[in-house]
Amino acid sequence: MRALASDESGSAVVEFIMLGVVLLVPLVYLILTAGQIQAASYAAVGAADHAAHAFANARDESSGAARAHDAATRAGENMGFSAESVTIDYSCTPGCMQRDGTVTVAVSIDIELPLMPPGVDAGVGAVDADATRIFGGL
Template sequence: MSRRPVTGRPGRRDVRVPSRWSDDSGNAVVEFLGLAVTLLVPLVYLVLVLGRLQAGTFAADAASRDAARAYAGAQTADAGAARALAAVGVALDDQGFDAAPGDVLRLTCSAECLAPGSEVHAVVQVRVPLPFVPPFVRSAVPLEIAVSAEHAAMVDDYRAAP
């Protein structure tokens, strides 16, 4: 039994040649990859930026807390400043920031520094650069986010005066 084509002229066989471009198989993979790249690359970059901002927040918070406590527990103002700078350096280094401790720390006292009952205020401001931004772009447009933290520590009321 021979099959005759449904369409076409009588006596002539209609042969359809399948086109490579009319077949839809494989398009879902291409569309998925295009959509995944379009959505996942910005999402991954956002996660990296938020991770660096969180590290900057941790560094600023720990540095300000440790600096105020170190200064408030020192016997002299010079020793307190040195201890505060060392504490800030350790906190920044722990989170991967290479800023100079003297540039990011500001210490103030409520009354005479290291007098019993006075307060020591430490403010730390860390500049968090955005990841994977080339230096030539960074020189034209500031692409950093400033993160700051403040902590106050009381000097012990029952300590001997310096």
């Protein structure tokens, strides 16, 4: 009996470490990915709001579009997303720059898996948000 007990001494520590690594590493990666999705969500909402505000207070449509694009990319970069991952689209009702008309800005941010090496296409989806502002209103 004593010979059997000595053959397994120390194996519980090895099993505990291996099981911990096998379960802990995917769990930590899942938490990092969820954080990346949440950051994209916050960035998209903020980018859409700032872009709509910038567009609504511009002098003309072309400067409004440029200001909205700049505001959206800056909001995305503040949350750690590249300017290439932020796309913006806008529509005006009844027309752009008309008093009491509205502009709706839609922002989409592409999400990639965290900790991936450069050049690896690891997109997991996109987060969209939109915001509407009245022209001439603050």
